[in-house]
Amino acid sequence: MRQLTRATLAFALTMGVGIGLAAANAAETASDEETFTIGMKNLLPPALFDDNLVVTVGDPQAEAKPQPIAFTHERHVTTLGMDCNYCHSNARKGVHAGVPATSVCMGCHALIDTTDRPELVKLKDYWDKGAVIPWEKVHDLPDYVYFSHKRHVIAGLDCQECHGQVQDMTVNQRVSSLKMGWCLDCHAQHPSIDENYGTKAELRRAELKDCWTCHK
């Protein structure tokens, strides 16, 4: 996995558009790939990215990861009718949606029988020891990307637009690439922008394309 430091990116962003525009014609017509080193390609805006240089986020094999406790969304959301907000209330308030503290689970599980339920015994053990449950992250953007849940949730987007049919999942998995193109595609055409901004929608869409929107 290639690493990109904040400093490199800041440089890429300050220089990228300028150099990119200046070099756009040259890059498109250049038959010799060696014209630009890999480092130089990082300075160019995305339209000029080489396909095989696109960074995948996290481990591409690990779209679903085994979790320390076999928690199922399907059981809690579909069978028990719980709202996403019950456990991820931070999604409408902050940058991170967050995973619930064990105390949220124990609000119910303190009263639920654990006999012959190994997964519930594990839950109770974490609680009794006061240990944090080491949930594996399924979604993870590189640190140099700015993403905020609040803004998207308040605009009226459903969790499912980005996370898929979580309420049907027995094992949580990532269904979206989380690549830059994925963000940009939606920003270019999401209907909420017309609904929320009316005659200013075009302007808003232009803002959402700006590099600094996601790379601060």
Ligand code: HEC
């Ligand atoms: C009973 C509490 C609970 C409810 C209700 C709940 N979740 Fe979760 N959610 C969790 C826990 C615990 C995890 C971490 C374990 C896992 O990934 O399965 C998690 C993980 C996630 C993740 C993955 C986080 C990561 O690792 O990147 C997403 C996305 C998610 N939930 C979305 C939803 C959505 C959408 C809903 C409503 C349809 C929902 N959740 C309802 C408890 C809950």
Ligand code: HEC
């Ligand atoms: C609103 C109440 C409620 C909350 C909050 C809740 N659960 Fe549950 N959970 C249940 C109920 C009810 C069942 C089904 C129990 C049964 O089948 O007898 C269940 C089932 C489970 C199971 C499956 C047990 C098995 O062996 O079949 C696991 C694992 C589990 N919960 C983990 C969690 C975790 C982890 C959290 C916190 C992130 C959590 N639950 C939060 C009510 C809740």
Ligand code: HEC
């Ligand atoms: C516009 C797309 C989008 C929407 C809508 C969205 N998410 Fe996310 N979600 C993401 C991305 C991207 C990440 C990875 C964030 C990171 O790594 O910094 C993420 C991460 C998460 C995580 C992992 C913990 C965290 O905060 O990083 C949970 C849990 C989660 N989302 C739940 C939800 C829930 C619940 C909703 C609906 C209330 C929701 N998301 C709506 C894109 C979205």
Ligand code: HEC
């Ligand atoms: C499913 C559609 C969708 C996806 C996917 C999506 N976004 Fe957005 N995003 C929106 C919409 C709609 C808005 C405009 C919200 C508004 O202005 O009311 C927005 C706004 C934003 C903003 C502006 C926040 C502000 O305070 O002005 C940022 C930053 C952002 N998105 C980052 C991202 C990143 C990073 C990704 C990819 C990891 C992403 N988004 C993926 C729909 C999406």
Ligand code: HEC
């Ligand atoms: C809507 C959000 C968004 C906007 C706008 C955006 N980016 Fe990105 N960018 C991302 C995300 C998410 C990633 C990480 C995932 C990936 O590599 O595709 C990323 C990754 C990158 C990388 C690292 C890619 C690599 O191959 O290492 C560079 C460089 C970059 N962006 C430059 C730019 C430039 C220049 C602009 C403006 C023309 C821009 N970005 C606009 C979301 C955005």
